[in-house]
Amino acid sequence: MTGLQEAGVNLHKLVKTVGLAAFALGFAAAFLLFCGLMRAAGGTGSFGDVAGAFVLTLVPIAIAYHLAHYLSYFLLSGQLIIPLLSDPFGWGWDLFGSAGYKMDIGIVTAKFVWYLSVSAIVAGHLIAVYLAHMMALRVFPTVRAALLSQLPMMVLMVGYTMISLWILSQPVVESSMPGG
Numbered sequence: 001m002t003g004l005q006e007a008g009v010n011l012h013k014l015v016k017t018v019g020l021a022a023f024a025l026g027f028a029a030a031f032l033l034f035c036g037l038m039r040a041a042g043g044t045g046s047f048g049d050v051a052g053a054f055v056l057t058l059v060p061i062a063i064a065y066h067l068a069h070y071l072s073y074f075l076l077s078g079q080l081i082i083p084l085l086s087d088p089f090g091w092g093w094d095l096f097g098s099a100g101y102k103m104d105i106g107i108v109t110a111k112f113v114w115y116l117s118v119s120a121i122v123a124g125h126l127i128a129v130y131l132a133h134m135m136a137l138r139v140f141p142t143v144r145a146a147l148l149s150q151l152p153m154m155v156l157m158v159g160y161t162m163i164s165l166w167i168l169s170q171p172v173v174e175s176s177m178p179g180g
Helices: 002-006 011-042 047-086 110-139 143-169
Strands: none
Touching: 002 011, 011 047, 011 110, 011 143, 047 110, 047 143, 110 143
């Protein structure tokens, strides 16, 4: 480890980067594991076919996360376009009378962000479960096989939702108190 530090590697950033990659790989591995369980429960199809058919059912979750995490940023930083509309080249123009506009940080409250985040994540997961069920009806030969295949996917989605909501419940700031 000292060799890495001597080479100019920031170990703290390295550990955080590896942890982030491992977390994403863990979610992908869980999805693939549950695709194998879905295939076994449904009793038909190849692993690749099942994983390929269901991977797009995760898109609503990705959209929900982006909405939950970036809408407040967009609403705040997006206000910076208002003065740019009046002076797009920075030449001192005031075409629309909005060159002096200042960002209103009160447009988004912490309560709004929390409710939006929870609602987006729950809605994204519900849509994903619905799409997975519709896909199961296409992939598996009988309604019974489709329903049985969805038991593992339901467990996975509930698990993803619980982890997501747990992450949202964590404090956003670090304690500056010793031992806190």
